[in-house]
Amino acid sequence: MVRVTIDGRKVEVAEGATILEAARAAGIEIPTMCYRPGWEASTSCMVCLVRVKGQHSLQPACAAPVRDGMEIESETPEVHGARRTAVELLLSDHVGDCRAPCQSTCPAGMDIPLMIRHLTRHEWREAVATVKRDIALPGVLGRICPAPCEKACRRAACDQALSICLLKRAAADADLAMPVPFRPACRPDTGRRVAVIGGGPAGLAAAYHLLEEGIRPVVIDDRAQPGGRLRERIDPARLPGSVLDAEAAVIAGLGAEFRMNTRVGRDIAFADLVAGHDAVVLAVGEWAAPEGFPAGLDVTGHGLAVNPRTGATNLPRVFACGDAVRKTEMAVIAVAAGKTVARAVAEFLRTGSAHGADRAFSVHIGRVRPEERAVFLQEGAPRARVEPAGGLATGFAEDEVKAEAQRCLHCDCRRTADCRLRELAVRYGAKASRYKSERRAFEHDLGHPDIVYEPGKCILCGLCVQAAERAGDEPGLTLEGRSYDVRVRVPLAGDIAGALAKSGKACVAVCPTGALALKA
């Protein structure tokens, strides 16, 4: 037995054990990607680097054997810095998007590819659930959103963008047509009460997401109906009042109180609202003049001054969102802001302070090169963008929804949930664009019935090569080439379906990134 110290903890392990094994025995977690217990060590990713005192360079814990008396450090700034660099270098050579360009561009961050996958299967309920996780008013936005997502849609660079906005509308309309429209799973009532001043898109969205958090909102507005300026500024032919009514009714149905025809400052004092609620959300829309804001609130040249992550104003328990903070012509931005503030308020009420959520980590492929268009298009149905036969007034019919949804290229990563690289990037605060370089051409191999191979996401751990070999697949996979050009390939450019006839799913199971993923 040998004795070693890891991060100050003493542990005794068998001779010949690796530092990683010793750390695990000591209950210390050292991250790994290319390592798999019992398999031939690859020692390639280097995210398991640790500092062994007295040695010149850092050591890969997965392969370095312990020696008696070793003192090992795993949680120092130096070690974290090296792990972060390893991750950042891998990310600098990573051709893939964690989140699809449409989702990254959507101000509300809606999971568009997932919604579309549900729509291809006519899974209406799942589709609208996906939408409403981030967008409280999809029926409204499905009619009026300028759809920045469609400009970012990868297919726009290949032929024509997906008709995302109409698909979302189809999901929303199908839902509203149900006897009982979709109700999100809400947390149990916390007993907290929040006043939402303003019943426009930002206020309605804030109310919806507060309800999800188990918080009952009171929506106060001096207009007669919820919807704010949407009813005044938008042609009812484009946005019928009934859609606004229906979506507001869903919110009311979840437990929101609407106090209409009530003007703060006239019918009720701002100070009383603050005193009478756990928090106040100002979603008052564009104010004519800053002096109209309640006294004591800091303002900027655009509107109320808030913390951009949480919407917190300078007054305690008072938050703000929407045009009151900064005017926009895009209702989706207001809807997104309402969601952000609702979640920040919930965090504040739960913990006493609000930090807001980090922007989801994502690598980006960026611009599509002309020669890549055909490659990307292999994922989607080869057809032109579907236009609704009934025109914009009716939106998509059911078969049109399916036909259009099938055009989606599914640019999001199939392994976002369990990608080790992404997990470590978040853990070590890696920046995907820390080391810039001209990216490699996008590639994907769709030839296998069960799995998809994207070489651009491969970190060359070789675990799939071993998995195929262990399964007895002939010819299996091999590491080809040298240096920066090493790739995992089917030998002699063979066909992946034959090469991984037995081991396709096993290869996916060992792949630490999204390079190998199940098709479904």
Added chain:
Amino acid sequence: MSEPESVEALTRRWHGLEAALPLLQAIQRQYGYLPADVLREASRGAGIPLARLMGVATFYPQFRHRPVGKHLIRVCDGTACHVKGSELVRDALRRHLKLEGTADTDAAGTFTLETVACLGCCTLAPVIQVDAMTYGHLTPGLVPSVLDEFLRGAATRSAALAADGARSTGSGEVRVGLGSCCMAKGSREIFEAVSRTLAELGAGAHVKRVGCVGMCSQAPLLEIEVPGSRPALYARVQAADVPAILGRHFRARGGRAVRQTTTRWLTTLLAGREHPQAEAIARDGGETAPFFEHQVHIATADSGVMDPTDATEYAERGGFVALQSCVRDRTPEAVIREIQHSGLRGRGGAGYPTGLKWAKVRQAPGTDKVIICNGDEGDPGAFMDRMIMESYPYRVIEGMAIAAHAVGAREGVLYIRSEYPLALDRMREALARCEERGWVGAGAGAAGCPVVLRVFEGAGAFVCGEETALLASVEGRRGMPRLRPPYPGERGLNGRPTLVNNVETYALVPWIVRHGGAAFAGLGTAESKGTKVFALAGKVERGGLIEVPMGLTLRQIVEQVGGGIAGGRRFKAVQIGGPSGGCIPERLADTPVDYQSLAGLGAIMGSGGIVVLDDADCMVELARYFLEFTQGQSCGRCTFCRIGTRRMLEVLERLCAGHGKVEDLGELEQLSHQIQVGSLCGLGKTAPNPVLTTLKYFREEYEAHVAGRCPAGRCRGLIHYTITDRCIGCTLCAQHCPVDAIPMTPYERHAILQDKCIRCGTCKTVCPAEAVSVE
């Protein structure tokens, strides 16, 4: 060329996982490349899974996957060639062969062009090899004539030299240097001319091929020794001059007068410069005396006088005495103690104490031990090991046999890189002779060591110089290093305790055994004992292979042994240690060459390549060059080396192209540090050294590049050529410009069309009036 063999026959000969490399080499010899269907058949026949075989076939640069032309042109991109313009030569070849994009074979299928890391003919830089012919001192302008000459000569080229000539008869000896450098400069023809002339003269002198004299820049060399007079050494000899030279030393039989022509040393096409007059160079006096006076020949003993493959001569000169004394009179422990006393440290680069390494292998459990000679000398700018293997193959074998006796190894491998065909031939031949005479092998006699040695040919991967990668390569796998420990001494070839030493280390062993460790330790410095062989090349007057005691200063090596900077330029720096080493500026040239001093400057001793740089060399560009090399040679395993060196290279490329930013310098330092501490093997850990040393000593050059200037006038993106009013209107530049960027205006000052100019420098080279300036 022998009869083509069937794939089946090949796989019968080369069977099993470990045979992957020789099998692929055999296929490539047969087909010129590796055809896919042959690989499939070979995989089945040899019992090597296709995935494994393809992993190997795509790892080693030697293997080609596309059909090749009738002749193969290899452009050397070693350091010495690089600083002397190999890039321009390659561009000229591509233009001449009309190769576009990624094409490497001309339309007619006559020539295939490839770039190789280093041919080890650094003193002839820049060098290309066309099939077996080597051409040195090339310029872009010479490319068409060289290829024409090659095609004309291809039909009539003479066969290989006869093997051993007759033994010396006592009436004199004519020695012709037949190292690669001399051969590249035509010493075969000289050998033939000498034989012919001696026959015509009826002189009884013996013509003898000898190994490297070390004065490679003076190649080809001819030495004449007549009993009773001092030996005379002739440099830069041409075949046509042989009768005249011999005539001075030998009288024709029967009193026939020898034609006494005034020797006219022709300007050879390839040297591109005047040859010195035909004066014999005295080894012990005259202007080249400093070349020899600092040298102490141990690994290179008998330089220039011994026939490399003549086993009898080696034995007569004291060869195998050391081995005999070891196996007869000394226990392995005693041999190891002797080596430890000598203070010998590994000559391959890292400088690990040799005796200690031997002791560890000796003590490792088990009886099944292996000994390996690392002859995979891949550092661009280094050719020590090539010369030692070509000139002293028996000494290397004797050193290995002694080591095998000491550590108890029964099996041994000589791993030699494929770029050294002559070294491979000579080692194979010498090994066969040693087995015949019972010095090594299963049938070794009482005075020999029963270790069974074999030659293993590398396949062009520099990283295989790293010992764990070398082992993987011998095992028939991709040459990827693994983490040490375990060291090869504990777990080496196929898990057996393995001793890996470099060629030069083994070559020093017989002398140490014969003269005692103390005698060796008496040479050199306190911490760095003995001698070191260096390959001196670059912008130095007398490049070559030298062996000097440790502790000589860099300045002594450059200015005295090397005769200073060539062409009257300014001594700027030396690059020592190759891609793992660093650039040491002239102001620190008084540093003694020993392990500690060099490490203190951020460089390393390395295997012994010294490339001398002058003021026309750009340090940023040189750093870029080395990074390009290491990046390309990375095995691709670990993140830091595979991607990190690539990102560094991209930064350096931006700097050289004039697109650099001030932040880039900090970025280089940050990445360098991370790569040093995070890489898996020595290749990665040391890859940043050339960048760090140039950043440290020549930071102002980096800053100049950021500002858009290349002070050395080297980076093509930052310079332009102009024609000054010294122009005499001779039109030579216009005639030679490969891209017609200079309109022909006879008797008037010429001008360069900047948008057409490719900055190849041809105009500057051909201008007789020095009217082309670089800014």
